[in-house]
Amino acid sequence: MMGMSRAGLAERWPLFVGAFLSVTLGVALVQSSLLLLISAATFDPPAGLSAAERMEFTDSTAAVVSMLGIVLGIATFLAGFIISSTFAFTVAQRRRDLALLRLVGAGRGQVRRLLLGEALLLGALGAAAGVPLGLVVMSAQTWMLRRMRFVPENFTGEWQDWILAVSFGTGIVLAVAGAMVAARRAARVRPLEALRETGDAARVMTVTRWLSGLIFFGGALALIIVAPHGGAAGGPAMAMNVPLPAAIAAAALSPLVVPLLGRLLPTGSGVAGVLARANLWDARRRSASVAAPLIVLIALVVGTAGAGASFTAAGIDQMRSQTHADLVVETTGPAGPAIAAVPGVASASTETSLPATFTTGHGEDAETETGTAVVVDPAAYAAAHSTGPLTALHGRTAAVGPGGDVPSHGTVKIQLPGLDLGEVPVVASVPAAMSGGDNALLPPGLVPAALLAKADTLSFVTLRPGTDQAAARAALAHLGTVSTTDEWLKADAKVRASTNDKIMLVIMGLGGLYALIGVINSIVIGAAARRREFAEARITGLTRRQVIRSALLESSAVTAAGILLGGVAAAGALLAALTSTAAVTGHGTLSIPWPLTLAICAVALLVTSATSLITSWSATRHAPITLLAARE
Amino acid sequence: MTRADAAVTLSGVSRVYGRGGAAVRAVDDVTVAFPRGGWTAVMGPSGSGKSTLLHCAAGLERVDSGQVLLGDTDLTRARDGELTALRRTRIGFVFQSFNLIGSLTAAQNVALPLRLAGRRPRGSEVRETLAAVGLADRARHRPRELSGGQQQRVAIARAMVTRPDVLFADEPTGALDSSAARVVLDLLRHMADAGQSIVMVSHDPVAAARADSVVFLRDGRVVDHLAGANAHEVADRLATWEAAR
Structure with a gap:
């Protein structure tokens, strides 16, 4: 064998x-x-x-x-x-x-x-x-x-x-x-x-196809339904995973939809268009095989990137709406007293961030996470970030920061660089931020000044009404880098968005390329069996041009149908992003990366068209009669 | 003719395509016996159900009612595995469109049924079978390097290599020019004279006249028999039945 x-x-x-x-x-x-x-x-x-x-x-x-x-x-x-x-x-x-x-x-x-x-x-x-x-x-x-x-x-x-x-x-x-x-x-x-x-x-729609289509559809639906209840960390994780089952479901059920969608698309009334529509219906299996990797490509790239961008945008919005300050001062080491001494400063939340490890549980169950702890003035922090009151945060205590990952009650073992704080009771928590942030808040006095002296510090400064902002800004500039809160938020948003883009590129780049090659693959495989079909069409009286045009129309229709189905699967992820951001921040945020979406659709259309042009051209190279006469 | 003389017996066989008003009785209550050691041609106008009859007789097509016996073996009750085994040992097929495997040489195509039966074919076995169809020198050629008549002879060799009880041929000369057709018909005649049972569907009176007897089919029913007729007589009879439509 x-x-x-x-x-x-x-x-x-x-x-x-x-x-x-x-x-x-x-x-x-x-x-x-x-x-x-x-x-x-x-x-x-x-x-x-x-x-x-x-x-x-x-x-x-x-x-x-x-x-x-x-x-x-x-x-x-x-x-x-x-x-x-x-x-x-x-x-x-x-x-x-x-x-x-x-x-x-x-x-x-x-x-x-x-x-x-x-x-x-x-x-x-x-x-x-x-x-x-x-x-x-x-x-x-x-x-x-x-x-x-x-x-x-x-x-x-x-x-x-x-x-x-x-x-x-x-x-x-x-x-x-x-x-x-x-x-x-x-x-x-x-x-x-x-x-x-x-x-x-x-039959194209086999039991296996139906079953896998429905099971994965159910999976995608479950993720969409549960995502809003997943919180600031779980929601994004679930929403970003929606494209995978949604794409499988869409691909499995595509033989039902692709020919129908193909029929709706304008393929012209010429003979090539008629033949293309007939082929779409007749060769559902082939159309579905070409559409499948396309669906995955679109769903994955648009869905994941769109959900990622939405969560980033939601994080930025949330930060903007929760931050109440006029100026932001970036210093090395806490500069609280110095800032407070500047004329016109009403209050300042000085936040000094330190790398930290957080250990929960004991013995074999102990789990250690690395993150950051931030030393704050609880009252000023609460005012600057519109959190609830943090009056319990004093002495040997900690609060769960906007980055989470620390248990909201009981104790946590905190280790700072060169300083073991031991078991610290967690007494409060601030709402989780969509964009993450520090994992724990520490009250002043717990960490020795020497340790804080070289740490990056942000101070959110509120000025007294009627204060000349330019003068205050000039005075603060002696202490560190000063920007208005608006400028600082914009710069921060830019960094976050670009990090998100980079992460998406790392995650999607080569995968997307692979899916695109999968599309080319299916077209080539599908065309390999079509020499005879093309020859018959030409014997019937179609010119080579018409045959190629018809193949091109057919592949464009399949591509469009694939893009649409992939879009539906991506929409599932975007829906989950919308409801999860609404659940966390209070209003739903949707950010669709249109340039990326349009670019990927254009590339898909270009690649499928070029591939079917080349394959059908090559499959019709010889006179049709040589193919039909020399039959095996 | 008793059942013992028959290579294949069909009793009351019907095959219906479609349902309700659109139902077509391709084979309608046919009872016919194809004699052992003889060559029978099945003729009829197009759409008369002759190919379906051949497929039913060979166990390729399910019958809706009636019984098909290959010798004593009931094909209508055989399971897929048994039918597969029969195709390897007791049934051979030849078709209009040769159906050789393009990537395999003539010798490999001929050896295929033996290999599928789990046997390692002896070289001499394959060579002799190819020699019997006059293609001893074409063993290493692939189908595309052979003429249509040669391809059909390779297909006959492939069907004959298992020494089947019955050779079923569906328009074996349909795709051949007249001189290539004559070579194939001479070969079949020679095999029949040597005792091979052959059932052949054809619409060509010249081909049918080479058979021992001709069965005429119309609208799925057997309507006539002829034995030892020449091509003119066969053509006349076929024309009569076609005109009667």
């Missing part, structure tokens, strides 16, 4: 090149993301750091690790989705070949083994190419992480010998799993189907 697998490989090469590519790229992406994650998690701080720098290092490493965790999750999702759908498509495209085998005596088990053997071979070959490609991808990802300053310059992705097992396992398991369902179905093909000239008469 393996000999036949090999012979099969040689004949239908575009199918197998497509399947091979999907494995290679998927394995490369997963391997690179996993190696980077491990490297970041085990990255040691450089020698000679102070205690404070060491804690900051640990904190930023934790952030990079969680970001790379998401990158790995998305890479694995995409690899699973694209590899399995590509393999299923290649099997579906060969129904007639398989029926022929059944006709000359192949049993169902033999057909199944043949297809699984192929998947095994392609999975292994794809992984073999994916491992070295993964190293290239890793250096690209590392370069991106370094350039965006998520990791220090000396960070490198480390090779691990065991990754070979993981990569080959990933390639083979995903390929075989993808082929498995399709192979079971293909093995049931009736031998008589070999005698029909047109293959693929099979």
Whole structure:
């Protein structure tokens, strides 16, 4: 049977090149993301750091690790989705070949083994190419992480010998799993189907398709419903995950929708348009296979980036509405008394931020988080940030800060650079901020002045009514950098938005590229089986131009339908973002990244059009009669 | 003819496509026996149900009522696995459109049924079968390097390599020019003379006249029999039944 697998490989090469590519790229992406994650998690701080720098290092490493965790999750999702759908498509495209085998005596088990053997071979070959490609991808990802300053310059992705097992396992398991369902179905093909000239008469909406579509639809719906109850941290996490199940659901149910949407689209009344519409309806399986990676691409990029931008915008809005001050002074070390002494200053909330570790639980259950603690004047802080009164925050106590991650009651063990505060009772909490922030608030007096002297400090200054702001600003400028609250908020928002953009680029960049290649793959695989169809159309009297035009119209309609369905899946994430931001900040925020959305749609349309132009042009290169006469 | 003389027996076989008002009785209560060691041609106007009859007789198509016996084996009751086994051992197929596997050489195509049956074919076995169809020198050619007549002879060799009880042929000369068709018909005649049971569907009186007997089908029913007729007689009879529509 393996000999036949090999012979099969040689004949239908575009199918197998497509399947091979999907494995290679998927394995490369997963391997690179996993190696980077491990490297970041085990990255040691450089020698000679102070205690404070060491804690900051640990904190930023934790952030990079969680970001790379998401990158790995998305890479694995995409690899699973694209590899399995590509393999299923290649099997579906060969129904007639398989029926022929059944006709000359192949049993169902033999057909199944043949297809699984192929998947095994392609999975292994794809992984073999994916491992070295993964190293290239890793250096690209590392370069991106370094350039965006998520990791220090000396960070490198480390090779691990065991990754070979993981990569080959990933390639083979995903390929075989993808082929498995399709192979079971293909093995049931009736031998008589070999005698029909047109293959693929099979039902497209199988029970498996319905089931997976509905299950993932339910999953997406559940995330959308629960997200508003997830709070400042859980809500975004859930909303950002909506695109994954929503995309699978939309892709699974797409054969129902794609032809319908395609019909609604203007394809013209010419003969090419009529043929394109007829093909959309007739080849639902093919249309769905092209649309699937597109749906995932649009849902993932637009949904995740849109939700991310919405949460960032909500955080900025929240901060703006809660901050009450005229000027912001940035100093090194607390400058409270000096600021208060400046003429015209009514009050100032001076906030000195220190890296800290927070430990909750004891013994084996102990959990340590790295973050920041901020030393505040409780009354001034409450006034400047419109939190409730913080009168209980004095002596040896702490309050939960806007960044959360600290238990809201009981005690927490707090360690500052070079100072162990021990168990500190948590006596109050301020509302969680959408944009995060310090994890704990500490009252004055708990931390020795020496420790605070070199720490970054922000002072939110309120002036007495009627004070000349310019004069106050000039006086404060002797103490540190002064900006109006508006300027400071704008600068802060800019930093946050750009960080969000960078994170999205790291998370989506290569994944999006992979999904786009998946789209190209499906078109090429779909076109491989169409030479005969094109030849028949030309024999009927269509010119080569008309055939290509019709193929182009068809692919544009499928692309548009894919974009629409992907948009619906993305809308699920945006809806969750809207309701979660409303739940946390009081009013819903929606920020749709239109330039990105339009750009990705344009790229998708361009890529599908170019691919189908090239494939249909190449499939109609020879005179149609040579194809129809020399039949096998 | 008793059942023992028949290679394939159809008793009261019907096959209906569609339902209700749109239902088409492609095969309508047909009872016919195809003799062992003889070559029977099935003729009829297009749409008469001759291909469906052949598919039912070969166990490729489910029947809605009636019984199909291959020798003593009831095909209507056979499960998929049994039908598969029968296709490997007792049934051979030849079709109008050859249906060879393009990536395999002629010899590999011929050896395929044996390999699917789990046997490692002996080289001599395949060579002899190809030699029997006059293609000993084309063993290493792929289908696209062969003419239509040669491809059809490879298909016949593939069907014959398992030494089947019955060879089913659906318009085997339909895609061939007259000289290539003659070579294929000579080959089938030679096989029938050597005792091979053949059931062939054709619309070509020249092809049908080479068979031992001809069964005429119209609207899914057997309407006539002819034995030992020449091409003119077959054509006349076919024209009669076509005109009677």
